Amino acid sequence: MNPFATVDDLTMLWRPLKEDEKERAEKLLEIVSDSLREEADKVGRTLDAMIAEKPPYFASVVKSVTVDIVARTLMTSTDQEPMTQTTESALGYSVSGSYLVPGGGLFIKNSELSRLGLKKQRFGVIDFYGND
Template sequence: MQPFATVEDLVTLWRPLKGEEATRAPQLLLVVSDSLREEAHKVQKDLDTMVATRPSFATVVKSVTVDVVARTLMTSTEQEPMTQFSEGAMGYSVSGSYLVPGGGLFIKDSELRRLGLKKQRYGVIDFYGEN
């Protein structure tokens, strides 16, 4: 199956790719696209059919694919990149937040919601039963 975005889409929507990123990008696009297909399959939806029938939805799927691939490419393969970092001095204080804790491919819930694959659930639990 074809990925939902191309390397050209990645360059256009994100930024020009550097050496190693250009080699990894085509495979990541395939992996992310198939991961999104599997997420859709879990909720009994066919992402390819939805993309084929609605061009506006195809653009959203492309955007989500590029976002996930870009985030994965920003994740260093040698060390964990930090999105937030602070230092101290004489008190020896250092703290930070990692971009993707644990590394690897990560699809956020907000991205799945954009695709309609995750919805808010609601329900009531009756602890006391009926009388």
């Protein structure tokens, strides 16, 4: 199956890629697209069928989500722990920071799944006492 976005889409929507990033981006686009298909399958939907059935703008949303996930993964350093925020002190010997992707690897945010209609709020009532 084809990825939902291309390297050209990634370049247009995010930033120009360095030569060493292009090959990695191609593989990531395939993996992210398949991961999104798997997430849709978990909730009994088929993402490719949703794209075919819904208005054309839905394909753009899927492309945007794919680019966002790949861009976030490409920003993750592969040779050191990526920090988004660091604080350093001197004589008190203190260093603290926040990691970009705790634990590393590819992850899909709940907000991205919501944009695709794959995660919705649920509500319900639990009857603690039952019916007698």
